[in-house]
Amino acid sequence: MAEHITIGDVAPRVQYVADGVLAAFTYPFPIFDAADLEIRIDGAVLAGGATVTGAGASEGGSVVFDAPPQAGAKVTLRRRLAIARTTDFQNNGVLRARALNDELDYQVAALQQVADDVGSAMRLDPTDAGGLVLPLRGARANRVLGFDSTGDVTVFDRGTGLLGVPYPGGVPRSVEDKLAERLTARDFGATGDGVTDDGPALAAAMAAAAASGKTLEIGEGTFRTTQPLVLGGGAAGLVMRGTILYAGPDGQAALTLGDGAAARNAAKRYEGLRVLRASISDWMNEADIGLVMRNLDASFVEIRQVEGFTIGIRTQGVERGFEDTTINLGRIVNNKIGLDVRTETAGAWNTSVRYYGGHFALGSSVHTDKDRYGVRLSAAPGAYVAHNRHLFDGPGFELQARDRPITGIPFLIEVNSRSVWARAVRMEGCSPHVARHTAGAQDHVYEVAWASQGYLVDIDYPASATRTGSVVRATHQSAAFREATREIGAVPNLRAARIRWSNTEWGFEKLACLSSNVSGSIATLADFAFPALASYAFTDSGVLLTGGRGLGFVVDARGCREFALAVDADAPRLVVMCFDASRNLLTDSGTPRARASGQSLTWNPTAYWYQSAADMADATLTRPQVVRLAPEVAYAIIGVARIGSDYELRSMRLACDPLFAPTLIYGQPNLPHGTRELVAEAAWDPPSIAAGGTAAVNVTIPGARPGDFASAAFSLATSGLVFMAQVGATDVVTVTAWNKTAVAVDLAAGTVRARVVKT
CATH class of the missing domain: 3.80.20 (24 nucleotide stem-loop, u2 snrnp hairpin iv. U2 a'; Chain A)
Structure with missing residues (x-):
């Protein structure tokens, strides 16, 4: 040592929590030699792997690890001296101050070390006189160490009931009894690692809980089981913090709680239940059940x-x-x-x-x-x-x-x-x-x-x-008017709702196109509810209906008699067409089949509808015209038309009494009006398709027109094949399967599905 060091009042120990990045740690106390510093990481003494600097310096030094300790590790640095006299003064020799100081420094450092060790030991309070002495080894073997009524150390049998309790009035109990208050799955060997078959351990734990009347706890983790599990009604309950992963046979309940037969499972408490199947059931067997409670x-x-x-x-x-x-x-x-x-x-x-x-x-x-x-x-x-x-x-x-x-x-x-x-x-x-x-x-x-x-x-x-x-x-989108009317159908913007059916024909979302002059064989609802017609023009705000053209909602009226129509238009006329339960046209029988609230309806034998005698000039979106249908009317078209002049129609809304929720009909297979999407499917057994080759099939979709967006899919796995679709002709979608792979592909027979979306 170049100079005399000073032993200050500094504890000979320091601890750090590593961050995984820092490799250098300081110690603020002096050491005489690098070997005097003990280095521990998480309690283990480090032998090598670090460099100690600062030995002989009063202010201490540092330890530099070859690699930074792992993040979260506890790094402990402490001075450890041999408690021994290593020097001696000669008789009649020269007593040098340096040698005397070094010896005294070593003794002080050793005393600090002893004080640090004693400070972390259990000891009596300064006011508690006397001392505690352990019983001899033979007397304390296989027994429990405790304190007697005078506070002295003694031993007890492991099963004794004389151990004290921390609360006044508590009943003394054994440790085993305390630990047995609640059963856990891990008590029976369950691992919860998601790989081990924990089924036998879980079954044993559940049987023990049912037999003892205790609550079973399944802790954190994933407990995989290849057997169904039953927790009998004798158990007080079940607390799950983890997951049961069922990988057992089909046709079984993964977890059953409670007894069956005539047993009454009362006042049970089941918490945190989580049961997953290792693979999704095919949904064909209703005996595949996740959780049964009886x-x-x-x-x-x-x-x-x-x-x-x-x-x-x-x-x-x-x-x-x-x-x-x-x-x-x-x-x-x-x-x-x-x-x-x-x-x-x-x-x-x-x-x-x-x-x-x-x-x-x-x-x-x-x-x-x-x-x-x-x-x-x-x-x-x-x-x-x-x-x-x-x-x-x-x-x-x-x-x-x-x-x-x-x-x-x-x-x-x-x-x-x-x-x-x-x-x-x-x-x-x-x-x-x-x-x-x-x-x-x-x-x-x-x-x-x-x-x-x-x-x-x-x-x-x-x-x-x-x-x-x-x-x-x-109440969704209807809370504001539910107490007065239930909205059945609404088209708030006729222009935005238009559907290009063909180059000359237009349809409208949710609405049927009406004509006052229907030709040909006409007898059913489908003969009057057209998906599209020509002679519709458009304004910035809506649609311009020419004379003889109309639009209407088609409703299921079997459970509801009254409907309210509100429109934003230039003085249209209300029209109502009536059909029976088979959707056959009902004509006028002398007794009106339809009546309106604000004006008379007259029968138009040419158009086959009832129409209002006056314009709906006073009807607004808040003051609808109410239509009442006769009991024999099962389906109806309720809308507007103008016979002798053109008018602009901007929006329509149909409502009814809130006690009813009748169906608005559109987009059905035999009533395709009011929808942009048309779908169909057909059985197809594609031929073997050579690499880079194609195969095609036609799917009939009534209403499909060239220019519509078309798409298709196949019911079987089609890896390597691309299915394309286009409207090749009126009512026909051509579906083409293109083999993009380098080998021939031969699909089994399946179903080709096609869809047409109109703009």
Whole structure:
């Protein structure tokens, strides 16, 4: 050492948390030699890999690592001296101040080291006299160390109940008893790594929970299982923080909660349930179920996610009821039926259940050819069918069915349920029905807060339905007038709604083109509701209708008698055409089949319609003209026309009593009016297509005209092939398959689908 160092009042230890970038760390205390500095990383002593500088300096020095420690690592630098006398003063020798100072410095440094070690040890309070002595090794072996009533160290048997508790009045317990309060899946060997088959461990844990009456906890992680799992009704509940990934056999329920038969599973609590299928079910087997809950009563269930099954969740009454339970729903995705509310026997019931939330959704590419439903109320053959008082609060449905030849309906009701309420329903990409009732359900209330199909929301009653008595309250785009009228159809801008049907003919979105002089064989609705006609001219604001031309809404009037028409036009005339349930024309029978609120309607035998006797000069968008139809009228065209002069029509709106939601008809296969898109499909077995070659097939689409946009697709995998489409002739779309690969491709027989979009 070049100079005498000074041992100041500096602790001989310093710690840092590495950031993964810094390689140099300082120590503020002096050392005599580089070997006196101990370097630890996360508790491990480092041997090599670092350079120490500053030995012999009073202010300390630094440590430079060969590579920066990993981010988050704890770096500890401390002085470690041998507690030994390494020097000696000679008798009658010269006692030099430097040697004496060095010896004293070493002793002070050693004392600082001892003080640092003692400071981190457990010790008695200065006011607590005496000392604590451990029992001998033989006496303390396999026993628990503790303190007796005087505070002295003693030992206890491992199973003793004499250990103290931290709270006044607490009952002393053993550690084993404390740890056994709640079972966890990892107690039975479950790993949650997403790869190991945790099925046997989960099954053992669930059996233990059911036998002991305790709550089972499945912690964080993904617990893969190749076997179905059952948590019996004896368990108090289930808490999941991780995920069950089902990779087991088809036709099984991945997770079943509660006992079946006549067991009553009351006051259960299931939290954080998340069950996923390793691969999406083919939706063909309704026994592929993600989560089954049996006979719950006065219980609480929280479901985070169920995905990939034919039926995502089933609440099941089996020889007893499922009732008075609260269910919080999360993501219910990629299931054919998201939630199935079901009974299995005649003595079972499913009633008085509250459901909160629920995102019922499907991926855009999931089983695009299969129907799907959000919630189904069902019963096994012969089972109880009166599912009553179910409340759904704020469910959302994204069923990816709109504009596809499939059904995607939020509620499928197959039982005679009563008082099922759905509030603030969201419908995105669904069919135009919020529910389908196939049996005797009634007194259902569906409040649709948002629907991508707007006000065209209804309940579908197929031929098997025996009751109606339910209501849809659609507020999307209709909240301002719902208490007065329900909007059925609206064209706010006739010019923007025009559709070029051919070089000379024009149609309009949602509307049928009308003529006062229809020739040929005329008998049905399709003979009068033209998709397009000539002799329409356009202004900056709308369409100029020439004499004899008209436009009208086509409506299903089987459930609704009164309609209100409002127009923005230059003094048009109201016209009404009537048809029976088979869509055959109804002529005047002497008793008017149509009446108006503000004026008389007269029969025009040439045009086959009732028309107003006076202009609608006083009709505005806020004062519609009301039309009442006779009971025998099942379908009607309600619109405007002008016989003797031209006039400008700018907008139209049709409404009805809010108790009804009749269907506005357009774009149907036999009634193509009012739509820009026309679709068709045909069976096709393409020939073998040589590399770079093509094959073509014609698909008939009535209404297709040269100049329309056309596209096509094939029902089978077509890797390497490009399908192109064009309207080659009137009503004909030519679909061409072009082989872009370097080898011949021979597709199997399938279905070619073509679509035409008009501008």
